Amino acid sequence: MKKILLTGITGQVGQELEDTLSPLGQVIGVGRSDMDLAEPESIRQVIHQIKPDVIVNAAAYTAVDKAETELALAKSINAVAPTIMAEEAQNLGAILLHISTDYVFDGTKNTPYTEQDIPNPIGSYGKSKLQGEEGVQQKCDRILILRTAWVYGTRGHGNFVKTMLRLGAEREELRVVADQVGTPTWAKDIAVTITQLLQAMDSNPVVGGIYHFTNSGVTSWYDFAVAIFEEAKLLGFPLKLQRVVPITTPEYPTPAQRPAYSVLSNQKISQTLGTYPPHWRQSLRQMLAELYQKLG
Numbered sequence: 531m532k533k534i535l536l537t538g539i540t541g542q543v544g545q546e547l548e549d550t551l552s553p554l555g556q557v558i559g560v561g562r563s564d565m566d567l568a569e570p571e572s573i574r575q576v577i578h579q580i581k582p583d584v585i586v587n588a589a590a591y592t593a594v595d596k597a598e599t600e601l602a603l604a605k606s607i608n609a610v611a612p613t614i615m616a617e618e619a620q621n622l623g624a625i626l627l628h629i630s631t632d633y634v635f636d637g638t639k640n641t642p643y644t645e646q647d648i649p650n651p652i653g654s655y656g657k658s659k660l661q662g663e664e665g666v667q668q669k670c671d672r673i674l675i676l677r678t679a680w681v682y683g684t685r686g687h688g689n690f691v692k693t694m695l696r697l698g699a700e701r702e703e704l705r706v707v708a709d710q711v712g713t714p715t716w717a718k719d720i721a722v723t724i725t726q727l728l729q730a731m732d733s734n735p736v737v738g739g740i741y742h743f744t745n746s747g748v749t750s751w752y753d754f755a756v757a758i759f760e761e762a763k764l765l766g767f768p769l770k771l772q773r774v775v776p777i778t779t780p781e782y783p784t785p786a787q788r789p790a791y792s793v794l795s796n797q798k799i800s801q802t803l804g805t806y807p808p809h810w811r812q813s814l815r816q817m818l819a820e821l822y823q824k825l826g
Contacts, residue, residue: 531556535582537565537615538589542686543629546721547588554728555583567611568603577618584728585619587612587628590659594633595785597655608658613665620670625731627724632679632712632744634660637789644795645740653786663740674727675740676720679794680754682814683717684821690714690751691817694758698771708752708776712792713744716813726803737802742794745810752776754810761815765822 532555538544539559551557558580566572567589577585591597591607612628619626633656634649651657663675682689691714697704723743731737749757755774763769779790800806 532583533558533580534584534586535560535577535580536586536588537567538587540686541588541590542681542683542689542717543720544588545685546683546718547586547724550718550721550725551586551728554725558582567607570610570614573611573614574618577615577622581622582624583622584625584627585615586724586728587615587626590629592655594653594655594788597653597658598785601654601658604654604658605661608655609661609665612662613669616666616669616673619672623672625672625674625728626666626670627674627676627728628662628666629720629724630663630675630677631656631659632677632792632794633789634663634677635789635792637710637791640791642793642795643742645742645798652789655786656789672731673738674724674731676724676727677740677742677794678715678720679744679792680712680714681717681720682714682817684817684824685717690754691758691814692821694755695762695767695769695821698759698762698769699767700770702770702772703775704755704771704773705775705777705782706752706755707779707782708750709778710788710790710792711748711750712789713746713748713794714754714810714814715744716810716817718817719745719808719813723799723803723807726805727799730802741799741802742796743799743807744794744796745813746796746807747810748793749810750776757811757814758818761811761818765818767818767822
């Protein structure tokens with residue numbers, strides 16, 4: 531029976547992974563109270579104790595704006611911690627799967643970013659995530675780095691979909707940025723894909739390195755918000771909202787700069803797995819139906 535160490539079990543992807551990874555072996559999930567990612571010794575201790583065959587790192591510092599002032603913390607969780615996991619995985623001969631982000635790119639392209647494109651992050655969060663990728667690649671031979679984007683889910687803490695639903699129940703008008711383009715991605719689809727990738731790597735050692743995965747399709751935050759309210763209305767979510775107003779990035783200033791275009795190409799992962807990711811709107815619909823049922 532394979533031992534799979536899963537970090538970030540309280541997060542939206544981590545909670546989904548607990549379910550999807552279980553057919554592959556014994557999943558040992560750890561959260562912040564079990565393994566402090568800001569403490570190298572804590573990471574080494576847990577890995578020495580468990581001796582996993584696979585490490586899936588679904589934990590991260592994801593506060594994009596806060597990262598501009600909490601540089602040391604973002605770096606220790608997003609860069610130092612995965613590098614230590616990679617060192618330990620190498621010592622054990624284990625596989626390390628590490629989740630990364632579209633924010634490693636600067637957003638100046640106007641066609642989907644491929645795995646061959648050179649990263650150039652424009653914010654501290656993206657920089658810390660890129661350092662994590664580099665550390666993982668340098669320290670371990672058997673790795674999978676999965677870059678994803680605009681993650682939301684029914685579980686875990688806040689995300690764009692849950693925030694929109696909360697604000698839509700309180701306000702009649704919302705202003706949402708319309709000039710940042712990407713792909714919303716359901717946490718459950720990410721978890722399923724990670725499980726499939728690990729299975730593929732099991733049967734074919736050539737499957738390794740960096741992969742991009744998002745749902746398919748392209749949208750802006752504004753159009754995403756409009757779609758959330760359209761779908762939520764059909765399901766019967768309580769909404770006060772009357773209007774969503776499109777605004778520009780300068781009209782909604784944030785401490786961190788964000789890429790204007792961060793669409794990731796799914797070509798490589800689709801060829802590897804032989805399946806194409808579901809469209810973002812289809813996954814949004816499923817997620818909202820699940821959430822509505824959960825709220826009962």
